[in-house]
Structure formats: structure tokens, C-alpha cells
Amino acid sequence: MFKNHAIIGLLVLIISGILLYFKIEPVSTCFYIFAWWSFIIILDGFIYQKTGQSLIRSRTREFVFMIVISNLFWLIFEGYNFFIKNWYYINAPSNILWRRLASFLAFGTVLPAIFSATELLESYGLLKNFKIEKLNITKDTLRFEIVLGLIFIIFPFIFPEHCFPLIWGGFIFLLDPINYKFGGRSLLRDLENGSIRKLCMLLLGGLICGIFWEFWNFWAGSKWVYSIPISTEQYKLFEMPLLGFVGFPPFAVECYVMYSFITLLKEKLINNKLYLKMIFWVIIFSVIFLLLHFLDKYTILSFTS
Helix, strand or coil, X not given: CCCHHHHHHHHHHHHHXXXXXXXXXXXXXXXXXXXXXXXHHHHHHHHHHHHCCCHHHHCHHHHHHHHHHHHHHHHHHHHHHHHHCCEEEECECCCHHHHHHHHHHHHCCHHHHHHHHHHHHHHCCCCCCCCCCCCCCCHHHHHHHHHHHHHHHHHHHHCHHHHHHHHHCHHHHHHHHHHHHCCCCCHHXXXXXXXXXXXXXXXXXXXXXXXXXXXHHHHCCCEEEECCCCCCCCCEECCXXXXXXXXXXXXXXXXXXXXXXXXXXXXXXXXXXXXXXXXXXXXXXXXXXXXXXXXHHHCECCECC
């Protein structure tokens, strides 16, 4: 039933659960990392079995690129959290080198998880022939979305207590019109062609990932906890207030739009120019390390002894 690498993922997940139960390190502290990478490998195995192609086995270079960009994207949202203060981390590894590695591996799961879940749903033909009326995309449509995106992106900084949910949609409205205009992968173009399949698969994939994110985080020693202003402690699933699960589907869409934008940027501007590639990677890793530094300072509340 499973392809070989999916079997490996399943075995690692089972063994990790056993080691967690007996509180054996480093799994006890970093269970989230072991669980998520196992799950990504399992998803990839199912996709490969179904289609003969998969992210890990067929698009390995893209997979590695995606891990790095996943860190960048999630740390952008961590940057927002310095202001909105919706979550914080406890029991992070005290050794800075181990903490950096653990952070890189944990944040690197975001895009592979969302895209693997979405690709698996698509591989089984969900909504394959579902069509809607074609949407007429005009210049006014693009301008309106960009302005709306800017509002969504800026307002959480100005009014963090009331506008924090806007971060889970701002980059969709800001960047998808740019993707559309310059020929990248665009949800607007899908709507123009009468298709909402990709959008629906992303929404569903985001919800599935959100449930597993919270489930595995709940059992991990090193974890995040929430301090959402509108939350009520008695209505929670794992660490997340129930209302917070509404954010996972648009977050998946946002990740897709952001990833489409950065791949478009890479293809259009950098191409095969070595010096631009070097600048591109220097900027990305500089931003990652800078945000990790501030993460230690503002968002991590406790460290392991």
C-alpha cells in the first residue's frame, strides 16, 4: 500500500510517539519536528503512489528551496507577532545552535506540509470537474485588491489588538494581483477561467494541516501557546481557541500566493544571473537570522535547562 519512503515516515512517527510517551530526549522536547517530518514523508509517499510524481522524489531541488522559503515566510508572521502578541514559545532548547537547528526544521515544515496536503487532495480528483462562472478581472479589480492588501498588512501594526486577524489575508490581496499581472501562478487567473478548485483544495489542506499542527504541538515539550485577545479558555481544541482554527484555511492560501510571488520574482528577475542569485540568498538568510534573533528576545518565554 505504501511506497518505501512512506513506510519510513510511518515507522519514524510510531517510534517518535513511543519515545515521547517514555519522555526520551530529544524526541520528548522536539516531538513536533519528528511528527511533522514523518507526516510530510507519508503524504509524499501517497502522492507518489497515486501519481508517480512527488515533491520529495521528483522535485527535490524545489523541496529544498521550499524548506528555506518556508522559514522566511513563517518568520515574517513571527515578525507580526512581535506586535500582535498572539502566541509565544515555551521550553525552547537552551543551546543556541540546537535551538537554531530546531527552529529551522520546525518552520521548514510549513510550506511542504500545506502543499503536500493540497497535492494529495488534488491527486484523488476532488472537485476535478467543478466549474463556476468566469470572473471578469479588470485593472480596477487588481487595484482594489492591492489597496485592500496594503490595508490588511498595515493595520495590524497600528491596531494590533483589533486587527490581528487581517495578517491571515493581507498577502493574498496584495500579491495575487501582481502574480496575475506578470504571468505567475494566480488564483485570480483560476477565477478568470471559471475554476475554484485550487482555492478549495488549499482551504481544505490548510484546515487539515492546522488540526495536525495543533495536535502534535499539544504533546510536544517545546511548544507554542496562545494569548489571543478574543479567546476564551473554556473553548479550546489542544492549545488553540476554537475560533482560531478559522485562520488556518486562509493561511494556506496566503502561503500559496506568497510562494507563487517569490518563485515569480526568482524566475523573472534573477534567472541565471549569479550575482543576483547571491544577493537573493544573502537577503533571505539575513532576514531569517535577524528575525530568529528577535524571536529569542521577544517571543520565547522559557528555555530547557
